[in-house]
Amino acid sequence: MIKFLNITKIYPPDILALKDASLEIKPKEFVLITGKSGAGKTTLLKLILVEEKPNQGKIFFEGQDLCKIRTGDLPQLRRKIGTVFQDYKLLFSKTVYENIAYVMEVMGADENEIKRDVSQILDIVGLENKAQSFPAQLSGGERQRTAIARALIHRPDIILADEPTGNLDPYNTSDILRLLLKINELGTTVILATHDKEIINSLEKRVITLDKGKIVRDEKKGRFIL
Amino acid sequence: MFVLLKRIIKSGWTSFSRDPGLMLGTIFIMLIPIASITFFFILKDTGQSLISSLEEKADISVYFKPDVQETDIFNIKKQLLKITEVKALEYISKEQALDEFIQRHKDDPVLMESLEELEITPFLALLNIKAFEASQYELISGFLEKQEFEDIIEKVDYYQRKPVIERIFLLTSFTNKVGIGLSIVLAIVAILVVFNTIRLAIIHRQEEIKVQRLVGASNWFIRGPFLVQGAISGIFAFIFCFLIFAALCWFLSPKLAILFSDLNIWNYFSSNFLFIILIQLATGVGLGIISSAIAIRKHLKI
Numbered sequence: 001m002i003k004f005l006n007i008t009k010i011y012p013p014d015i016l017a018l019k020d021a022s023l024e025i026k027p028k029e030f031v032l033i034t035g036k037s038g039a040g041k042t043t044l045l046k047l048i049l050v051e052e053k054p055n056q057g058k059i060f061f062e063g064q065d066l067c068k069i070r071t072g073d074l075p076q077l078r079r080k081i082g083t084v085f086q087d088y089k090l091l092f093s094k095t096v097y098e099n100i101a102y103v104m105e106v107m108g109a110d111e112n113e114i115k116r117d118v119s120q121i122l123d124i125v126g127l128e129n130k131a132q133s134f135p136a137q138l139s140g141g142e143r144q145r146t147a148i149a150r151a152l153i154h155r156p157d158i159i160l161a162d163e164p165t166g167n168l169d170p171y172n173t174s175d176i177l178r179l180l181l182k183i184n185e186l187g188t189t190v191i192l193a194t195h196d197k198e199i200i201n202s203l204e205k206r207v208i209t210l211d212k213g214k215i216v217r218d219e220k221k222g223r224f225i226l
Numbered sequence: 227m228f229v230l231l232k233r234i235i236k237s238g239w240t241s242f243s244r245d246p247g248l249m250l251g252t253i254f255i256m257l258i259p260i261a262s263i264t265f266f267f268i269l270k271d272t273g274q275s276l277i278s279s280l281e282e283k284a285d286i287s288v289y290f291k292p293d294v295q296e297t298d299i300f301n302i303k304k305q306l307l308k309i310t311e312v313k314a315l316e317y318i319s320k321e322q323a324l325d326e327f328i329q330r331h332k333d334d335p336v337l338m339e340s341l342e343e344l345e346i347t348p349f350l351a352l353l354n355i356k357a358f359e360a361s362q363y364e365l366i367s368g369f370l371e372k373q374e375f376e377d378i379i380e381k382v383d384y385y386q387r388k389p390v391i392e393r394i395f396l397l398t399s400f401t402n403k404v405g406i407g408l409s410i411v412l413a414i415v416a417i418l419v420v421f422n423t424i425r426l427a428i429i430h431r432q433e434e435i436k437v438q439r440l441v442g443a444s445n446w447f448i449r450g451p452f453l454v455q456g457a458i459s460g461i462f463a464f465i466f467c468f469l470i471f472a473a474l475c476w477f478l479s480p481k482l483a484i485l486f487s488d489l490n491i492w493n494y495f496s497s498n499f500l501f502i503i504l505i506q507l508a509t510g511v512g513l514g515i516i517s518s519a520i521a522i523r524k525h526l527k528i
Contacts, residue, residue: 049440079442089437093244105233106443150441 001027001158001189002048007057009043009213017043018054019213025191027157030184032200033193034224035210041193042086044210045160048191049081050074062157079107082151082188086163088143090135090150096142097122097131100150107154121149125179141172148176158189165196177203197224234447238454241427248423249459255419256463257470259412260509264471266405267505272494273401279488286363288370289350289380292320298378299351302370306355309369311362316354323349350380413513420459420517424452428521449522456518460510467506471495 002025009018018040025031033041046052047059050066059066061077069077083089091099097118104114122128125145135143144164151159161180165173177199184190194200200207200223207222208215242249290299299317306312318326324347331337341348357363367384428435438448472495479492495502 051440074439075442075444077442078440081442083440089433089440091434091437093241093431093434098240102438102443103441106438106441106447108229111229 001025001029001062002191003058003060004044004047005058005060007047007054007059009040009047009052009054016213018047018210021057021210021213021215023208023215023218025189027189028184028187030181030190030203030205031192032203032205032207032222033191033210034195034200034207036195038212039210040213041195041210042162043213045083045162045191045193048158048160049078049083075106079103079154080157082154082156082159084144084147084151084159084161084164086166088135088147090143090146092135095132095134096127096138096146099135099146100153103150103154109154117153121153125149126175140167141169144168144172144176148179152179152183156188158191159183161190161192163194164192165194165199173199200224230447231450234450235454238451239458241451242455242458245427248427249455249462252420252423252459253463253466256416256459256510256513257467259409259416259513260463260467260506261470262405262412263409263509264467264502264506266402266409267502268471268491268494269405270402271498272489272491273397275494276486276489284363286355286357286366286370286382286384288353288355288382290352290378291380292346292350294351294378296351299353302375302378303353306353306366306369309366311357311359311365312355313358314354314356318352318354320347320349320351323347323352413509416513417517417520420456420514421521423459424456424518424521425524427455428452452522453515453518456514456516457511458514460512460514461507462510463514464503464506464510467510468503471502471506472499 002023004021004023007018007021008016010016021040021044033044035041043052047054047066048061050069053067057067062080064077066077091102094102100118100121101114104117109117118131119128122131125148127142127145127149130138130142130146135146138146144167148161148164151161159180164180165176168176173196180190180192181203192199204221207217207219207224209217209222288302296319303315303317306315327349328338328341355366357366363384367382370379370382435448475491475495479490482489482491
């Protein structure tokens with residue numbers, strides 16, 4: 001599904017984020033990306049989302065070369081991906097309902113379909129009473145659940161979650177992990193970037209460990225080793 | 227496509243309605259050029275009709291010296307009728323002029339007594355000449371200035387009315403020019419203000435725009451609502467401006483009719499309201515869209 005071939009990413013002037021990284025992620029996989037802060041986890045996700053482009057190497061997403069993708073084709077690519085950002089990246093001028101519905105709207109979904117699906121997902125993430133609230137009126141956990149609902153609503157091929165539990169208490173953390181596992185069981189590929197030892201050890205999924213931009217470990221049922 | 231357009235309009239409306247303070251300011255600024263352009267059009271049309279009506283009333287009165295014989299006057303009348311520019315001629319004898327004066331002032335004893343004191347009639351025989359167009363009076367008066375009529379004609383009163391007609395013409399022509407200039411300046415000011423409003427909205431929402439891109443929004447799904455916001459501001463500015471003008475025309479019409487009996491701006495407004503709506507709506511929406519488009523082009527790099 002995703003292939004990284006000898007990817008190097010350097011941020012100007014000379015900050016090395018990824019060095020000669022190669023990996024392959026198959027459909028329906030649940031992959032944990034771990035490493036210290038600055039190891040390159042977020043950059044790896046940004047490259048999949050084509051928020052950044054590599055300096056060297058090639059990235060393929062469902063056979064498409066992301067280094068050669070045209071700007072006009074980016075919206076189509078991004079609609080196949082659901083992203084959960086550590087800092088939520090919600091649309092602050094829109095309500096919870098509008099934030100979630102927005103993704104379906106850009107895809108041209110039918111109004112009734114939007115109403116039905118958004119109500120369902122709000123119910124799943126436990127935000128049915130907050131539908132008309134603005135992000136500024138929500139707690140950290142509620143914001144993160146809104147971000148997850150937004151990432152799931154359009155049934156993407158893959159979910160990229162960058163430290164989705166970083167700002168959450170243990171109750172919310174376990175809720176969100178359960179949700180991600182459930183989505184994965186239903187057939188969606190999940191890439192979860194985290195440096196939370198307990199999450200990694202409890203999930204017993206494939207773990208890719210990064211250190212100073214290099215892939216130092218790639219284990220099928222990995223554990224937290226830094 | 228229709229669904230996308232509907233969503234862009236809805237999103238633009240939502241953004242507009244959630245920032246009423248900023249948008250009210252923009253609407254107020256847009257009101258000024260719309261009002262100025264409307265004023266310019268109303269002035270142009272009503273001024274023109276006022277001039278036409280004055281020109282319609284314009285004539286040349288040729289007063290003949292007291293001792294001139296009627297045969298000489300009829301001789302001039304004949305010659306005048308040969309001029310193709312002359313539309314109508316009316317001869318008023320001294321007696322007719324006296325009768326008209328008595329009819330008009332019969333209830334004024336002072337005037338009547340004064341008239342009786344005079345041994346001879348103070349009125350002069352005259353010819354009223356009407357031309358087809360105002361510009362033709364110059365030619366007719368030129369004809370009457372001939373050397374041969376010097377001993378017969380006392381005065382030609384065209385020159386007494388000429389300055390009034392010319393002054394009104396100059397005034398409307400001057401106001402038209404100033405109106406065009408002022409409208410252009412105010413339109414530029416409005417474009418700059420709306421541009422700045424949308425620019426601020428774009429800068430303020432830079433982070434949101436980035437997120438919109440990351441969740442797969444197309445360029446027009448991001449840009450469109452800003453254009454809609456500009457257009458909605460224009461529509462509101464048009465509505466306010468139309469109501470203000472309707473109220474002004476309604477209240478000022480009777481007052482202006484006292485000054486200019488032929489001028490009824492409420493009639494003009496009500497019979498031309500579709501045209502006024504078109505002018506105001508086109509100006510408002512045009513200004514809104516143009517300024518938003520400039521702001522998007524300059525500040526919204528997607």
